[in-house]
Amino acid sequence: MNNLYKIINELIYEYNLNIEEAIDIEDLIRKMNIRLVIADLPEGILGACKVEGLKRLIVVSSKVYNEEQKRFTLAHELGHILIHRGTHYFSKEDVTTIYTNKQKEDEADRFAVELLLPSKTIRTIIRENDVDFELIKQVAQRYKMSLIATSIRITEVTNENIIIIYHRNNIIKWWHKSNGEIFFNERYEGIDLARIEQEKDIPSKKVELNLWLSEDEDLYSCYEETIYFNKLNEYITLVQII
Numbered sequence: 001m002n003n004l005y006k007i008i009n010e011l012i013y014e015y016n017l018n019i020e021e022a023i024d025i026e027d028l029i030r031k032m033n034i035r036l037v038i039a040d041l042p043e044g045i046l047g048a049c050k051v052e053g054l055k056r057l058i059v060v061s062s063k064v065y066n067e068e069q070k071r072f073t074l075a076h077e078l079g080h081i082l083i084h085r086g087t088h089y090f091s092k093e094d095v096t097t098i099y100t101n102k103q104k105e106d107e108a109d110r111f112a113v114e115l116l117l118p119s120k121t122i123r124t125i126i127r128e129n130d131v132d133f134e135l136i137k138q139v140a141q142r143y144k145m146s147l148i149a150t151s152i153r154i155t156e157v158t159n160e161n162i163i164i165i166y167h168r169n170n171i172i173k174w175w176h177k178s179n180g181e182i183f184f185n186e187r188y189e190g191i192d193l194a195r196i197e198q199e200k201d202i203p204s205k206k207v208e209l210n211l212w213l214s215e216d217e218d219l220y221s222c223y224e225e226t227i228y229f230n231k232l233n234e235y236i237t238l239v240q241i242i
């Protein structure tokens, strides 16, 4: 994994990348003399890459649905080329579960998020701002990343007590927890999300602490905020204990 940071630092240095804003990933790939092709790939495959001697190729599906997904796919494939030097495919499933169990996919994803939104940059941002969806939206827009990938990324890096939960029909699809000191209780599976799903977008509001924390600590306050994804009929909820 250290290797990954080393490779990215070398790229930043060698190609003089400005990590204060979204990097031009297509330009970087061109400058690295990697051939970039947009093609019809089989259903569910977003990208692929190939290394053959000195020849390097990245293929992106013409069906990527937006700029953010295209950038993530390109960065992911670039990760495979630089770390694994082989032939790989990137499927749709990899996008929703962002970090899959397969080691190489995991490494390529980690490479992609670190290149597109370096942890150093996030640390600076969260030092100066409160973490909420307003901030996550701003960062996502500035770095041309999806809201979900940015939420996960910020949750990973922050020391605040945050958990993000992706849900639908009162069922959790996935969740990510920060390294904050307070240990959220582990009863997410039984948690009542229907309460949240009655409304659509819910701005940050104070809720009872015992909804999320088993101990009744008067010292803390609990805040909840939710974004509704109309097209998917899914919700992302950010819970923060301060």
Ligand SMILES: [Zn+2]
Pocket: 076, 080, 088, 089, 090, 091, 104, 105, 108
């Ligand atoms: Zn891959």
